[in-house]
Amino acid sequence: MAYDHAEQEQLAGLKSWWEQYGNLVTWVLIIALGAFAAWKGWAYYQTRQTAQAAQLYEELQRAVQAKDKEQIQRAAEDMQSRFSGTAYAQMSGLAAAKAAFDAGDFQVAKTHLQWVADKARDDEYQAIAKVRLAGILLDEKAYDEGLKVLDGKFPAQFAGVVADRKGDILVAQNKLEEARAAYQTAIEKTDARSTGRQLIQIKLDAIGGAPAADAA
Known part of the structure; x- marks a missing residue:
């Protein structure tokens, strides 16, 4: 279908504008989409980290109930190295410290308490x-x-x-x-x-x- 004169002028103007700004618009869209994807990815990562930390915290609590000192220590160290940014890390540090204190291992208790004092968020x-x-x-x-x-x-x-x-x-x-x-x-x-x-x-x-x- 043929375009009338007004439509041709509009198309020409649009073409001229796109030639001048099209590349910029494309990059802005790419950056915006990339930022959105990054935000979604970070949210997913945070959710996954929290879920894994919660599971590890449950393992630590079971070890505390069983008075398994080696497992408590492993779980606490694993929590601190992998999930230090979660609330479960500081909770684990206090739980591990109490278990060590109750077992008479004051040095280990102090180590966990110092970690929480220095690193807890x-x-x-x-x-x-x-x-x-x-x-x-x-x-x-x-x-x-x-x-x-x-x-x-x-x-x-x-x-x-x-x-x-x-x-x-x-x-x-x-x-x-x-x-x-x-x-x-x-x-x-x-x-x-x-x-x-x-x-x-x-x-x-x-x-x-x-x-x-x-x-x-």
Whole structure:
């Protein structure tokens, strides 16, 4: 079918525009499609990683129940090397640390806790690991190292438990005035309805009550 004059002008204009911008448009479309494909691929990869990590975490939990130390260690190391970016890695680190601690293997427990403290993606898991690690260091009489672990920023909800742990270490160092101040902070930062708050008060009373400045 023949085109009329107006249609021919439109086609000529379109041809001219395509010759000028067609290559650019093609590349933009290619890049956009490539980005979409990459995003879909990454989403699939993340989903697959999470599913595999969940399966491995179940294996670790079964090993914990069976008290199979070698399997726990293998599963935890595998999780850390393959799925370190997932929440299951930090959960596995804490679970493996507790299993090692219960078995009396404090060195392995410390290794797992240190990994979580350094590598966990969530501040809350890092905080739990640090408080537990400081507890082991207290048992080992590594007081300065334990206090160092408790330095730095912690999520607000951990202020009480961190101060409490500092108080325990300071008592062990016979730094009673500093310990009183730490326990007082722990009491102030702990919910009044918590049984933990009552235990902190008992520890504070055992070393002479409130800090000197407060007592005055």
